[in-house]
Amino acid sequence: MSGDRPRVARVSPELRTGAPSGLYDYLVPEELGAELALGQRVVVPFGRRRVFALVVELPSDSPVDRLRPLERIAEPRSLLLPHQISLAQWIADRYLCPLHEVVRAMVPPALRTGKPESRRRPRAHPDEAEEGSAEGAPGATPELVLSPDQEAALAPIREAVNWGRPEQFLLFGVTGAGKTEVYLAAIKAALARGKGAIVLVPEISLTPQTERRFAAHFPGQVAVLHSGLSPAARGREWRRVRAGLAPVVVGSRSAVFAPVPEPGVVIVDEEDSSSYKQYDAMPRYEAADVARHLGRLLSVPVVLGSATPRLESYHQAVRGRGLRLLRLPGRFGGRPLPPVEVVDLREELAWGNRSPFSRRLSQLVSETLSAGGQGILFLNRRGTSSVVLCRSCGEALGCPNCSVSLTLHQAGRTCSCHYCDYRIQLPELCQNCGSRLLRALGAGTERIEAEARELWPEARILRMDRDTVVDRGAHRRIYEAFLRREADLLIGTQMVAKGWDLPGVQLVGIVNADIALHFPDFRAAERTFSLLTQVAGRAGRGREPAQVVLQTYSPEHPAVQLASAHDYEGFATLELEARRQLRFPPFTRLLVLTRSAEREATARQEAEAEAERLRQALAGSPVEVLGPSPAFIPRLRSLYRWQLTVRSPRLEAVRSHLPEGRGWAIDVDPA
Ligand code: ADP
Numbered sequence: 001m002s003g004d005r006p007r008v009a010r011v012s013p014e015l016r017t018g019a020p021s022g023l024y025d026y027l028v029p030e031e032l033g034a035e036l037a038l039g040q041r042v043v044v045p046f047g048r049r050r051v052f053a054l055v056v057e058l059p060s061d062s063p064v065d066r067l068r069p070l071e072r073i074a075e076p077r078s079l080l081l082p083h084q085i086s087l088a089q090w091i092a093d094r095y096l097c098p099l100h101e102v103v104r105a106m107v108p109p110a111l112r113t114g115k116p117e118s119r120r121r122p123r124a125h126p127d128e129a130e131e132g133s134a135e136g137a138p139g140a141t142p143e144l145v146l147s148p149d150q151e152a153a154l155a156p157i158r159e160a161v162n163w164g165r166p167e168q169f170l171l172f173g174v175t176g177a178g179k180t181e182v183y184l185a186a187i188k189a190a191l192a193r194g195k196g197a198i199v200l201v202p203e204i205s206l207t208p209q210t211e212r213r214f215a216a217h218f219p220g221q222v223a224v225l226h227s228g229l230s231p232a233a234r235g236r237e238w239r240r241v242r243a244g245l246a247p248v249v250v251g252s253r254s255a256v257f258a259p260v261p262e263p264g265v266v267i268v269d270e271e272d273s274s275s276y277k278q279y280d281a282m283p284r285y286e287a288a289d290v291a292r293h294l295g296r297l298l299s300v301p302v303v304l305g306s307a308t309p310r311l312e313s314y315h316q317a318v319r320g321r322g323l324r325l326l327r328l329p330g331r332f333g334g335r336p337l338p339p340v341e342v343v344d345l346r347e348e349l350a351w352g353n354r355s356p357f358s359r360r361l362s363q364l365v366s367e368t369l370s371a372g373g374q375g376i377l378f379l380n381r382r383g384t385s386s387v388v389l390c391r392s393c394g395e396a397l398g399c400p401n402c403s404v405s406l407t408l409h410q411a412g413r414t415c416s417c418h419y420c421d422y423r424i425q426l427p428e429l430c431q432n433c434g435s436r437l438l439r440a441l442g443a444g445t446e447r448i449e450a451e452a453r454e455l456w457p458e459a460r461i462l463r464m465d466r467d468t469v470v471d472r473g474a475h476r477r478i479y480e481a482f483l484r485r486e487a488d489l490l491i492g493t494q495m496v497a498k499g500w501d502l503p504g505v506q507l508v509g510i511v512n513a514d515i516a517l518h519f520p521d522f523r524a525a526e527r528t529f530s531l532l533t534q535v536a537g538r539a540g541r542g543r544e545p546a547q548v549v550l551q552t553y554s555p556e557h558p559a560v561q562l563a564s565a566h567d568y569e570g571f572a573t574l575e576l577e578a579r580r581q582l583r584f585p586p587f588t589r590l591l592v593l594t595r596s597a598e599r600e601a602t603a604r605q606e607a608e609a610e611a612e613r614l615r616q617a618l619a620g621s622p623v624e625v626l627g628p629s630p631a632f633i634p635r636l637r638s639l640y641r642w643q644l645t646v647r648s649p650r651l652e653a654v655r656s657h658l659p660e661g662r663g664w665a666i667d668v669d670p671a
């Protein structure tokens with residue numbers, strides 16, 4: 001067997017951030033060959049120091065001549081499983097990120113610390129012995145009795161779990177359809193086969209309610225991973241999972257990297273959640289797509305669930321390409337979806353009402369309060385005052401080339417397109433109707449709260465936005481307080497939109513549906529539709545009937561119309577056709593190149609030069625290079641940012657031409 005023993009170990013050293021990093025080869029000493037494994041943490045000489053490193057490849061040979069030997073194995077139990085190393089390689093390739101950065105992102109920081117010089121033997125994983133019952137002793141597991149619809153959706157999933165088939169499903173069902181019960185049953189099937197499960201949920205729906213729901217079904221077997229854990233706690237949970245003590249992992253984005261030894265099913269709830277895309281750090285991965293590849297690597301089924309799937313997913317599913325569509329029609333128990341009433345804000349304005357609440361919404365809030373019900377007032381603050389809207393006709397200033405809204409730049413009065421850099425001076429009059437009422441969009445949550453306190457002084461009001469929620473604990477406290485009915489009105493941003501199950505809510509007021517609609521992004525309509533659907537879905541989960549009021553300057557916009565009719569499929573069909581015509585995903589793929597620099601001129605000139613170079617290199621191919629233009633956030637952490645958008649039916653052709661080096665960031669399939 002000694003012939004099979006690895007001779008060379010390719011490792012990713014754990015260096016201080018900022019230190020030049022990469023992969024390095026070491027000779028495997030004869031006596032370590034039998035024990036050395038992929039994903040193990042080892043100690044290697046590095047310069048004149050010794051450092052920890054993770055083994056990411058065991059190549060048969062090395063291009064380097066005189067290799068130094070690696071010193072020792074730091075921990076016999078590998079931190080990353082072999083299939084995770086394969087996953088890392090796929091991520092590196094797909095998202096154009098160096099492998100060592102992927103590996104660094106996969107392993108929790110707490111497991112990457114320590115100094116190897118001290119030769120202190122790592123304690124024998126004390127956590128593993130004491131853990132195993134974090135959720136309390138096994139009690140009565142609630143028995144699941146699925147409805148016939150749920151059974152029908154579950155059957156093909158269960159079969160794929162039982163036969164270990166890498167089939168992929170899109171479980172499409174309205175909010176409250178009972179998708180979670182289907183996930184639970186699929187996990188149960190995996191556990192029955194001695195396997196585990198990875199369940200991704202958006203960060204904001206990782207409420208105590210969600211945690212309890214999973215923990216109650218699989219007592220003592222669930223690990224919950226979210227951003228609120230301290231580094232030490234995250235490290236402990238990770239080790240517990242790695243040791244096989246918690247076969248079911250429920251977590252947000254990075255839980256897709258949890259070292260579940262043998263997942264039998266991978267589940268992504270609310271697969272369209274933007275929280276699955278890591279956009280601000282390397283690797284810029286999309287966790288739902290990573291989950292799908294994990295399923296392929298392991299040959300296990302993957303279930304994506306949503307009431308409003310990404311159009312990319314829906315498109316694949318209806319064409320039967322790689323995703324099988326499973327429908328859960330209607331809400332569980334035959335509860336109706338709440339009726340949605342659309343209020344035209346242009347009429348309110350014409351009537352002389354300048355408050356953020358229409359007469360109809362005010363009336364319904366008052367009625368709800370006097371009936372002792374709870375209400376949610378929702379507004380989307382994202383993109384405040386970056387988009388210019390005509391308050392008379394409801395049109396936003398748009399790009400003639402890209403059919404997205406123009407962004408108003410704070411400095412000067414220029415509006416520009418985020419994709420192609422079309423520019424105009426901020427006009428005096430609406431180009432559509434000639435009105436002077438062109439205004440930057442967006443009243444903030446504070447203003448809404450102040451107005452609400454004036455209108456309903458006796459109401460107990462909670463506000464939830466980025467200012468009131470500084471940590472995960474605050475999010476929990478507000479949510480639980482509202483659930484316990486310690487407040488009557490909850491005013492919030494998209495943080496209140498998703499996942500929550502609040503039976504006391506009888507009224508949802510969407511204060512301004514337009515902000516998301518005119519977001520300068522080709523996904524604006526899709527985002528709006530999803531958001532409106534999700535917010536509306538918060539209503540009517542209890543016994544009392546409920547109602548949704550949607551205020552908008554664009555009542556005839558298809559995203560508004562179809563959301564108010566709860567018609568996802570109608571919307572998807574329409575929007576997919578528009579995407580096809582405008583050559584946006586899923587009919588093409590995008591890649592955004594961002595050049596950051598301390599001086600604005602450098603960022604712009606470099607981006608211009610790069611655009612020129614790319615256009616020449618790719619001339620005659622179907623690849624388009626759009627821009628450069630200032631990034632949506634033109635200055636971030638004191639760096640100016642200019643960007644190029646590359647659009648192509650396939651991105652493979654583009655890869656070899658991309659710029660490298662400092663200052664450039666590459667985002668494949670930007671969110
Ligand atoms: P979704 O995840 O699709 O939004 P949920 O799974 O949260 O929907 O289900 C909505 C509500 O219906 C929840 O309160 C859930 O407990 C209840 N429910 C769903 N399926 C069942 C079932 N088979 N038996 C009892 N209650 C169910």
Ligand code: ZN
Nearest residue numbers: 390393430433
């Ligand atoms: Zn107008």
Ligand code: ZN
Nearest residue numbers: 399402417420
């Ligand atoms: Zn444009």
